[in-house]
Amino acid sequence: MEICGLVSVKNEPVPLKSISVEVRVQDHVATVSSTLQYVNEEERPLEALFVFPLPADAAVCHFSAKIGEQEIVAEVQERQKARDQYDDAVSSGQQAFLLEESTESPDVFKLSVGCLSAGQNAAVTIIYVTELAVQADHSLRFCLPAVLNPRYTPAGSDEVLETSDTSEISGTSEISSGCGAVPYTLTLSVHVSSPKPISKIESNCALDPLVFLHSDHTQATVNLSPGHMFDKDVELFVYYQDTHQPSAIVEAGVATAPTGSLMSDPVVMISLYPEFPEEEIKSLATRGEFVFVIDRSGSMGEMMHHGKGAQMRIKSAKDTLLLLLKSLPMGCYFNIYGFGSRFESFFPQSVEYNQKTMDQALKRVKEMQADMGGTEILEPLKHIYSQPCYSDHPRQLFIFTDGEVFNTKAVLDLVKSHTHSHRCFSFGIGEGASAALITGMAREGSGHAQFITDTDRMQPKVMQSLRFALQPAVVNISVDWTLPDGVTVDTLSPPINVLFQGQRTLIYAQLKGESSGGSEGTVTVKYRLKNQPVTNQLHFCLKPTEETELSIHRLAARTLIRSLEQKERSGGADVEGIRSRMVELSVQAGVSSVHTAFIAVNKDSRQTVKGPLLQRRVTTHDLSPVIAIMQANCGQLRTCGSHLSALYADEQSFRCSKMMFPRAFTFLKMSNWEPKVTAPKQKIGFMTRIQNFFHRSSATATAPSDQTDSKSKNDAVPDPQKDWTLLQLVFLQKASGCWDLSATLADVFGKTEDELTNQKPAQVDGSVWATLLALIWLYGCKIEQQVEWQFVAIKAASWIGSQKVGDLSQCVHVGNVLLGCQVTKETLGI
Template identity: 60%
Template sequence: MMNCSGLLNLQKEPVPLKSIEVELEVRDHVATVVSTLNYENKENKPLEAVFVFPLPGDAAVYHFSAKIGQTQIVAEVKEKQKAHEEYDDDLSFGQQAFLLEESDQSPDIFSLSVGSLPPGESASIRLEYVTELAVQADDGLRFCLPAVLNPQHKYLGRKSKGFEVVYIPASLVPHSLSFSARVSSPRPISKVESNCSLDPLQYLNTDQTQATVKLAAGHKFDRDVELLIYYKDAHQPTAVVEGGQASAEPGTLMGDPVVMVSLYPEFPETVMSSGTSCGEFVFLMDRSGSMDCAISKSEQEETRMSSARDAVLLLLKNLPMGCYFNIYSFGSSYEHIFPKSVEYSQETMKEALEKVDQMEADLGGSGMLEPLKHIYNQPCIPSHPRQLFVFTDGEVWDTKEVIDLVKKNSDSHRCFSFGIGEGASSALINGMAKEEGGGHAQFITGTDRMQAKVMQSLRFSLHPIVTVTWDLPKEVSVTVLSPPITTLFKGGRSLIYAQLTGQSSEAAEGCVTVKYSLAGHPSENQLHFSLRPAEDTGLTVHRLGARSLIRSLEIEEREHKEHEDGGVKEKLVQLSVQSGVSSSFTDFIPVSKDNRDTIQGRFLLRNNATPCEFTDRYSRQFVK
């Protein structure tokens, strides 16, 4: 058993972490996160270390820098092979060198090779990224800072292919966390809540549209830090047009304006109550060994498995009569309760309830791909749209293959995913549902909001399919950067990013039209917006739009890989370099040219493996 997160040397021993500083800036539904991690080499010799850390799955990393002693290093995004070559060249010449790269298995895992750290020297690592904030069942916006930055996640070995979470008492955590947030929105801020102690919310203006909040003094980073932000009139639809980068060429994504449209449909309650009850509900439960861990630091008695079980039992008791359903569970192998989906009745519900109530985390590893293939190979039931509900802690073997499979079958179903427990993979949970599955993602880290989240997803599964059209001046064309939106949910947010190419007058307007049919009643909503760019927001919208397009291109490249089509990869790399947003084909490569101190010996590069195996197989070996 060994540590599998944080900064480790070649002997798999942790480099002492002195402190973590996090600054969060929230603008309406988008967050900018600046994290600074401070380390110190207390050995009497230089060491080379690798640091693996998590990010939100839909985050766009746009800045990475480090300070080694008095040497300042700033990163640039480069094509992966070129970045590796430069890293090895600088190490061989005795220069400080860093390499930040995205995992081949999951886009929310980044590994950082921190070159040679001299004895007694401190290392300060700074990372900046932007991300969307998920809307919760009670209309709160959720930001989560995972606690895996401290040494509590441990690798279980190659056979299990997973992690366990070992919670460390606050008194034993050797470092502290400084966390502050600034919130601004066109709407007044009603409150900010957290699972950790906060200082009182400080409003910065009389209309309460700007505020700051901090963690209370003395906080130890011994658990996930969850922040919930609430606005008044939270469902107001908006459109923000952000001007392009002055130095970028017009016609490129960074050179043209980009619009972000936030849609909040208001379905009448009378129409919602008469909605269709048809549907095929397929539940997929994770029963791997890691599901036996505690769901959170504060609820040690509640396991991830018991939480998933309670969620499925709640859904089973509330399915609409006349629908069809089935329940699958998986680990190293998979099982299903019925040979095929059966009609929902008192008898079939009772049988399913009894079997679910007996389920334990006893199926070994985390292989989600095979049961998904089996589900998708089952014929769909006419007039009963398929709704897939997935419950997992996110520690599956092949995140990207799972997401690709969900997208491949997105025309035949909608996917609703639940991340169970602190540290659940946001790349998997959001990727399956929000980005590729046309559904909705939820994160369950305790019992307090579990029922509301589960019932919200059930309501969402009965909502209508929609179409979205654009109406712009003839001299302006639109290129949608995000995946097509096929479903809108009452109380849920849908974001659309689009590049606007062409010249228009400052008074020109655009319009987005949303059409759908609910319970046989056609409806149409329009959102008019000015094409005049808003104030400079630091290219936040551009970066999020680039991130969305990069993720789509990555999936497209994997689909065309067997045909050896290099055009998609070339476009992807070009977009990543131009926007400064990392991808699976690019790395951040910062190199200090000022430090010429020689490293005794040379380093050999080994190929990357899965994130949890990096201490075994991803290392740069020091050779005397």
């Protein structure tokens, strides 16, 4: 059985001492240099093994090791050739380093550090480039995955590490304040430059003050504050002015590269933000089949974050389902799936959305728990795709998961094979979400990906994706280039299958030939939206941008390699030719791929190796008696649940051990073992049942920071009571969009039912009055959370519009006086 970190056969201290990270952000691209400092504290040579995550679409482009004053720079080779060279070097006593990408998930890498002498230090440097994702608030998100994090703890993980050796490392462990201190230090510095002024930089971690290097605010630096505990992903959010302006970066090729190769020619990266006609943006679809797929594995019972007031992941998902169910348009179809080691659906097939089916679904949502074992998403997806689609109701898939699966590429291939029959919107919950899985499902399913980490509120991000899902589908998308005579273009990115208002689209292309005089190119995107032709254009300069350090070429190569990988997995003719092309691209561009590896050998070092090399992994604690259980093989682990329950009888200790040994607990989840954790019992009164069920977490998005501040995104914590009132109001809404006049509704407003009834204008129906008050309260008291209740309000306004209401302006005036608001009739959208 594989356990966490870098642990020797004697479970002795960690050889990883420090991590230093430098990030250079240039507009939408980040170049990241990470240096990991190791030391061999053994009395004989050591082989260190380390598995760690990187961003899903990162292109690893440099790997080197420095031993003393000597630096060894790795080269990219065909994978098996690199492995053979590594094995030969280590067995002959030479120092060697091998960096490989997982065959199952492109965001997991394995580093083998071979034959470190006793007491010797080694500094390993890895450099990669990655695109920065655009967030709902228009910021660009950079994420540094925590090395000590059970993020990639796949079920049946031999495929990930390609070994059955029980001493191989499997993943990494998350450290909480209750479990001890991280054994190494992390330093992080960031340099940001952009043609557009930088507004601010925020983070989920504490930062030093932001320093602008120029008066026009186009360059800035910021550092992670000292003392950071690397116990979670480090997220940075970069805000530019005019983020949504289309842009192009042209990067010159390498003069010494083979003529006609990708690296020899200029490459252009186009960033587009398609602009939809205003009238089409406002006309949201009223049809569709909405399928919500909720992860109910054991890990969903963990907290969203480790801070005060954290909410369980499954609880946040249930609150979000409430908002989604209330926001759906009448007459659409829907279903809800829960999955773990098995899966189940609320209805045999999607049903029409009405009051009856909504009530049935809400009852089931209340009963949902994180009680379905492991995380197996492939089978429920197969079942969903096997269901026939409804005519004129395009299928929209919403998938919520913390992303711990081993067969990422198989899942992505399945989603891609059904891309023409649905759109997929994916949500990574908590620190354990695999970026490769979440972003990959959205990309292959022509949808949109969101990450809900730390103190993020799930609801705003999900509602943004619902708005995308309700947008009319864009069809017949084409990309045309207009270039000077003598210049041709070879598009490297896959064809565009989907466009959303406000969502960025990236295109990579290779420019061939020499211009006969022109210095400008044009890219034109054409499509049809609700049978209307739309054209967006971008003019760009062909002059190469300086100081890009081949980052655009490497990202373009990575994009092309990913497309070739998918072709290879789909089978068909010339698989060997596709694989050969991938290896050629990878070696020429110097970027990682599934068929290559980085290999570095110190040929000057050689020593006699007596006996087997020690193997080590990261650990941070003296290992308790439970280590004996953890090191047992898979068959023995099937019977160890009772021992674990006895050792960890309280919830805090159990959670702590689970963080230390994620692989073992993942196996136990697969075996449907659940810990017998004792917890204090609580008495719940009738008046607090609804409140407790839909009680909001105190975790939320931060308040806006000062323009020059670099603040933590979890500085601001809202009042849970205020959040509860919003969810209670939503809970009381009917499927049609109206509310009934009741004491419970009056309680939300802080009034009595008599106060609401006595102020009701004559000749106005009770439901109309209640619905009007609900709208006034939302716009007057909850405007800062409008993104969460926008569709609830649209339904309510539409319902009122269908009723016969006398003097609506007078009704709004009376409602304002009653609730202490100042909302105009026009604001309500009636």
